[in-house]
Amino acid sequence: MDGRRITANPRPSVLRRVVAKKRPRGGVDEFVNSVKKIQRREICSKKRRAFSMSDAQERFRNIQLQEEYDTHDPKGHHSTVLPFLKRRSKIIEIVAAHDTVFALAQSGVCAAFSRETNKRICFLNIGPDEVIRSLFYNKNNDSLITVSVYAADSFSSLKCRTTRIEYIKRGQPDAGFALFESESLKWPGFVEFDDVNGKVLTFSEEDSIYKVFDLKNYTLLYSIPDKNVQEIKISPGIMLLIFNKSSGHVPLKILSIEDGTVLKSFNHLLHRNKKVEFIEQFNEKLLVKQENENLQILDVRNSELIEVNKAEFTTPSAFIFLYENQLFLTFRNRTVSVWNFRGQLVTSFEDHLLWHPDSNTNNIYITSNQDLIISYCKSDTDHPSTDGNAGSINISNILSGKCLAKVKATNNLSINECNCNNNSVRCQCNPRRQTPSFVTEALEDITALYYDEKRNEIYTGNKLGFIHVWSN
Numbered sequence: 272m273d274g275r276r277i278t279a280n281p282r283p284s285v286l287r288r289v290v291a292k293k294r295p296r297g298g299v300d301e302f303v304n305s306v307k308k309i310q311r312r313e314i315c316s317k318k319r320r321a322f323s324m325s326d327a328q329e330r331f332r333n334i335q336l337q338e339e340y341d342t343h344d345p346k347g348h349h350s351t352v353l354p355f356l357k358r359r360s361k362i363i364e365i366v367a368a369h370d371t372v373f374a375l376a377q378s379g380v381c382a383a384f385s386r387e388t389n390k391r392i393c394f395l396n397i398g399p400d401e402v403i404r405s406l407f408y409n410k411n412n413d414s415l416i417t418v419s420v421y422a423a424d425s426f427s428s429l430k431c432r433t434t435r436i437e438y439i440k441r442g443q444p445d446a447g448f449a450l451f452e453s454e455s456l457k458w459p460g461f462v463e464f465d466d467v468n469g470k471v472l473t474f475s476e477e478d479s480i481y482k483v484f485d486l487k488n489y490t491l492l493y494s495i496p497d498k499n500v501q502e503i504k505i506s507p508g509i510m511l512l513i514f515n516k517s518s519g520h521v522p523l524k525i526l527s528i529e530d531g532t533v534l535k536s537f538n539h540l541l542h543r544n545k546k547v548e549f550i551e552q553f554n555e556k557l558l559v560k561q562e563n564e565n566l567q568i569l570d571v572r573n574s575e576l577i578e579v580n581k582a583e584f585t586t587p588s589a590f591i592f593l594y595e596n597q598l599f600l601t602f603r604n605r606t607v608s609v610w611n612f613r614g615q616l617v618t619s620f621e622d623h624l625l626w627h628p629d630s631n632t633n634n635i636y637i638t639s640n641q642d643l644i645i646s647y648c649k650s651d652t653d654h655p656s657t658d659g660n661a662g663s664i665n666i667s668n669i670l671s672g673k674c675l676a677k678v679k680a681t682n683n684l685s686i687n688e689c690n691c692n693n694n695s696v697r698c699q700c701n702p703r704r705q706t707p708s709f710v711t712e713a714l715e716d717i718t719a720l721y722y723d724e725k726r727n728e729i730y731t732g733n734k735l736g737f738i739h740v741w742s743n
Contacts, residue, residue: 327643330727331666331676336710338389338740342374342382353400353422356380362732363633365721366406369436372730373415374738379403383439397445402426407464411487415439418462429456450489465505468528493531504552507594511552519543535571548586556612560586568614579614589632595641609669618672624649626662636722644669647717650679660715664729678741680711713739
């Protein structure tokens with residue numbers, strides 16, 4: 272799930288848009304070719320889909336707890352490190368690349384671990400007052416981008432830095448360089464990394480200018496200086512500019528993501544005195560929802576409008592758009608649903624009740640083929656109100672809703688042998704790690720989840736700052 276907006280606001284918005292990863296293609300048209308979409312749908316046979324499901328079941332069969340890493344550094348890797356950086360705190364983001372696992376704690380400490388040596392490589396905080404807010408792996412140049420705030424300016428401005436993965440693996444996190452130094456990213460300024468189009472969007476409150484940069488080399492492509500722009504939404508090949516609401520309508524523009532050329536300008540009619548709950552853009556489809564009104568799905572090419580009854584579609588707390596399947600996921604009250612752009616409910620998941628009520632997307636992973644969803648769930652969906660801190664990691668098929676595999680304490684009692692390196696789960700130095708209760712503890716209070724598709728490993732982080740590795 273790549274497409275992450277980071278703001279300088281310590282209280283981020285509840286409604287958060289996350290874009291699922293898209294397989295690379297030769298190029299992106301102004302709008303995705305409908306004929307090609309139909310061809311891909313026809314080529315995909317049921318036999319192929321059945322094979323994919325059985326393959327997924329085999330991949331996750333017998334998956335077990337293998338390793339534990341600790342992001343906590345009680346002494347602080349800098350002698351003058353800020354006091355709160357020395358405290359234990361929950362993991363909020365996990366990223367993996369080239370056998371390296373990066374874990375970010377809520378305190379702002381970020382650590383890198385090697386899957387080859389099962390040891391901590393280094394901390395990515397290169398200054399004693401640096402608090403890292405977010406991570407982004409840039410596959411275009413094989414680097415990790417960190418977004419940080421600093422005590423020197425009262426943690427009010429975002430600062431970006433890029434460091435090649437090879438330098439981090441050598442224990443040289445300070446070998447990177449700063450990005451977007453000319454931009455003032457104070458609240459409500461932000462930076463958004465768009466892996467789908469290979470672009471970076473920034474907003475500076477000082478001059479009310481949006482800027483688009485190339486994610487490959489970070490060069491400035493163009494600027495959008497309009498002060499009336501209220502929000503920008505990004506889709507493959509295009510951007511939607513949402514302007515300040517006028518009487519009875521909202522002005523909209525669709526721009527080419529490559530050069531900022533205006534492709535279409537139009538007004539969308541609104542009900543007067545009704546709050547706009549969200550406006551989202553997905554290729555040629557525009558989704559608009561006002562308070563106590565039906566969901567509107569507008570095709571901006573031909574103005575065809577579909578309405579979904581408000582009783583059937585209630586405003587979700589988060590979206591995930593699946594560009595490969597032309598579907599979107601909604602998250603609400605611990606449940607996940609799959610919709611198409613005709614306003615029809617495609618899938619309701621079996622045995623997939625999310626653990627966190629706030630639809631924390633850091634606990635959800637969508638595979639690059641967009642066929643599987645991996646989530647931290649309630650382990651006993653028949654009794655969701657049962658007390659207890661241990662959940663399960665559920666792997667479900669997105670198109671069918673079927674639960675293909677589940678990682679839970681009762682089927683996870685076989686633990687790997689000890690190498691006595693103080694990192695293995697089963698270690699003679701710590702007999703407690705040989706007990707089933709330790710596996711149960713690893714499934715308690717999971718706050719972040721990531722799936723490494725190349726290694727077929729799941730990484731989870733918990734509220735105490737521990738990272739656990741699950742594989743077969």
